[in-house]
Amino acid sequence: xxxxxxxxxxxxxxxxxxxxxxxxxxxxxxxxxxxxxxxxxxxxxxxxxxxxxxxxxxxxxxxxxxxxxxxxxxxxxxxxxxxxxxxxxxxxxxxxxxxxxxxxxxxxxxxxxxxxxxxxxxx
Numbered sequence: 732x733x734x735x736x737x738x739x740x741x742x743x744x745x746x747x748x749x750x751x752x753x754x755x756x757x758x759x760x761x762x763x764x765x766x767x768x769x770x771x772x773x774x775x776x777x778x779x780x781x782x783x784x785x786x787x788x789x790x791x792x793x794x795x796x797x798x799x800x801x802x803x804x805x806x807x808x809x810x811x812x813x814x815x816x817x818x819x820x821x822x823x824x825x826x827x828x829x830x831x832x833x834x835x836x837x838x839x840x841x842x843x844x845x846x847x848x849x850x851x852x853x854x
Contacts, residue, residue, distance in 0.1 A: 734806045734848040738794035741809060741841050745787040752780030763834070764825035799854050806845045813842035 732740075751759050756776035760768040768776075793805040817838030820831055848854070 732844060732848065733853045734802055734845065735794040735854060737841065737844050737848055738790045738802070738805060738809065741813070742787040742790040742794065744837065744841070745783045745790065749780045749783035749787060752776045752783065756780070762828075762830040763820075763823055764828050764831060765823065802854055803849060806849050810842045810845035810849075813838045813845065817842065 748759075756773040757768045759776055760766060760772060765772070790805065790809065793802055797805065815838075817835040820835040820838060821827065823831060825831070
């Protein structure tokens with residue numbers, strides 16, 4: 732898989748997460764084991780959902796139209812973000828369940844794929 736395809740795939744995953752956060756933030760919190768959700772926490776999840784829409788769109792645009800230099804820069808940023816997302820997911824103040832472990836694994840797998848693509852210069 733190339734860096735551009737990884738950015739596209741990450742964009743789709745972030746867009747799907749954004750939809751879930753915007754439409755059903757309580758479900759997302761429940762899946763993470765952070766129940767019972769309160770309105771303030773749900774509001775925060777919706778705000779994160781809006782930010783993920785923007786990030787997903789930017790990732791897609793860089794993958795489609797960015798030159799190689801900017802695509803690599805986006806890959807570096809996304810490798811850091813994906814690693815951080817995976818690590819933070821493992822540190823949530825709740826028992827780790829199937830969803831949180833899967834969510835963290837997805838982050839770490841994306842991070843690894845970004846790094847491998849850049850190391851192979853597969854843009």
